[in-house]
Amino acid sequence: MRQVATGHPDAFAELYDRNAGVVLGFLRRMVETRDVAEELLQETFLQAWDQAERYDGNRAAPRSWLLTMAHSRAIDWIRSSKSRERRNRRAATEGVVASQVVDRDANERLVDRERSQKVRQALDGLPEEQRAAIELAFFGGMTHTQVAEALHAPLGTVKSRILLGFKKLRTLLGGLR
Amino acid sequence: MTTEHPHSHRQELLPLYALRALDDDAREEVEGHLRSCRACRRELAELEADLALLAEAPGPETPPSHVRRDLLREIETRTAEATAGIQSVRPAQVPVSRRRNRSTFGGRWMAVAAALLLVAGGLWVVHEIFQSRDETDVLRAEHDRLERELSAAQARIDALEEQRTALVRELHTLRDPSGHHVLLAGLEAAPEASARTVVSSTGDFARLYAFGLPELPEAQDYELWLIVDGRPVPAGVFDVDESGRAEIDVASLPPLDSIEAWAVTVEPAGGVPEPTGSMVLKG
Numbered sequence: 001m002r003q004v005a006t007g008h009p010d011a012f013a014e015l016y017d018r019n020a021g022v023v024l025g026f027l028r029r030m031v032e033t034r035d036v037a038e039e040l041l042q043e044t045f046l047q048a049w050d051q052a053e054r055y056d057g058n059r060a061a062p063r064s065w066l067l068t069m070a071h072s073r074a075i076d077w078i079r080s081s082k083s084r085e086r087r088n089r090r091a092a093t094e095g096v097v098a099s100q101v102v103d104r105d106a107n108e109r110l111v112d113r114e115r116s117q118k119v120r121q122a123l124d125g126l127p128e129e130q131r132a133a134i135e136l137a138f139f140g141g142m143t144h145t146q147v148a149e150a151l152h153a154p155l156g157t158v159k160s161r162i163l164l165g166f167k168k169l170r171t172l173l174g175g176l177r
Numbered sequence: 178m179t180t181e182h183p184h185s186h187r188q189e190l191l192p193l194y195a196l197r198a199l200d201d202d203a204r205e206e207v208e209g210h211l212r213s214c215r216a217c218r219r220e221l222a223e224l225e226a227d228l229a230l231l232a233e234a235p236g237p238e239t240p241p242s243h244v245r246r247d248l249l250r251e252i253e254t255r256t257a258e259a260t261a262g263i264q265s266v267r268p269a270q271v272p273v274s275r276r277r278n279r280s281t282f283g284g285r286w287m288a289v290a291a292a293l294l295l296v297a298g299g300l301w302v303v304h305e306i307f308q309s310r311d312e313t314d315v316l317r318a319e320h321d322r323l324e325r326e327l328s329a330a331q332a333r334i335d336a337l338e339e340q341r342t343a344l345v346r347e348l349h350t351l352r353d354p355s356g357h358h359v360l361l362a363g364l365e366a367a368p369e370a371s372a373r374t375v376v377s378s379t380g381d382f383a384r385l386y387a388f389g390l391p392e393l394p395e396a397q398d399y400e401l402w403l404i405v406d407g408r409p410v411p412a413g414v415f416d417v418d419e420s421g422r423a424e425i426d427v428a429s430l431p432p433l434d435s436i437e438a439w440a441v442t443v444e445p446a447g448g449v450p451e452p453t454g455s456m457v458l459k460g
Contacts, residue, residue: 060226
């Protein structure tokens with residue numbers, strides 16, 4: 001990351017190669033349509049390039065940092081109503097376009113897939129109502145009020161489900177951190 | 178006011194804050210608290226790490242190769258512009274793919290229109306319609322981006338404004354000659370330590386400045402206690418920087434004459450409702 005901060009394109013390319021797949025997978029889950037996810041992927045990495053000097057290695061791993069930025073960008077996108085209109089319009093017209101697969105390191109991909117499977121297992125280990133509340137807020141980009149509406153549950157209940165879910169998740173995710 | 182809720186309440190809001198699931202008022206309250214509470218900042222970093230792991234649940238997807246190519250080209254341009262001392266005049270932030278589409282489609286329509294013009298001038302109108310649609314898309318994207326930047330800038334201004342209010346309050350507290358001060362002395366466990374609390378003239382807010390406290394392992398935090406009616410009341414959890422210093426705000430202070438003493442103990446990370454560890458400061 002230090003090399004990215006000092007403007008090394010090679011270091012940036014490596015950062016991209018190691019993390020773009022995971023970031024794109026996450027963005028696809030949040031915004032659904034491929035072209036928006038790819039746009040947000042580009043924006044996330046451009047933000048990383050621009051803000052690499054501010055990256056604090058004591059606070060987060062590079063991948064965490066990238067995913068946190070991607071999350072913010074996706075939420076901004078989801079909450080912008082104009083974008084939502086456009087997203088829907090595009091979703092209706094988007095055809096199936098095979099992405100050009102450039103598999104740079106099959107082993108690395110495999111490790112990423114195994115990690116993702118373990119995270120899903122951890123999520124599945126949560127009681128259903130806690131998992132649903134956390135997933136709607138996190139992947140759905142909803143506010144706690146929207147989550148409460150979606151689940152037909154009182155606001156206080158949703159808050160405590162999220163809190164309890166988080167506590168349990170940390171234990172369940174323990175081995176992966 | 179951010180002084181209405183105790184530390185524990187804000188700590189409970191942290192997961193929702195990390196999820197960006199709070200409404201504006203609650204979000205601002207948490208942001209205000211984060212600026213003065215290192216323990217909560219650390220917890221937020223932990224929560225963000227949890228969420229980043231959660232973000233890996235969907236699994237990787239291979240991006241199309243043009244995304245990588247476009248990105249590398251873009252940073253090359255930015256580097257060249259920076260080197261040449263040119264302020265990048267903004268096509269930069271428009272997502273590369275959108276600009277790509279624009280030029281491809283725009284160019285194609287331009288060529289088609291030119292040909293059509295030669296054949297039948299009337300069809301030129303058709304081209305214009307498509308061209309303007311394309312432009313509209315680009316302008317809308319730009320508009321969306323500017324809107325996002327504007328709201329981010331507004332959020333920064335709000336945060337700075339809140340920070341300013343907090344600093345002014347702190348300055349007034351420190352300058353107030355009638356303000357109440359308490360000195361805390363280091364005990365056997367930390368003989369080098371000392372602390373000073375400054376209470377605002379309104380009596381409802383205090384700040385503790387601690388010095389010379391040893392850094393603690395990850396699993397431990399310092400916890401501040403107010404001894405009221407002979408019983409310890411938790412008043413906040415904190416850790417110290419490399420030089421052994423810390424500042425901690427105590428909001429919703431009980432009446433000053435009811436506080437018999439101030440004390441700091443070493444506790445498990447995150448703090449406990451009743452003191453369990455050794456006392457390092459008292460006064």
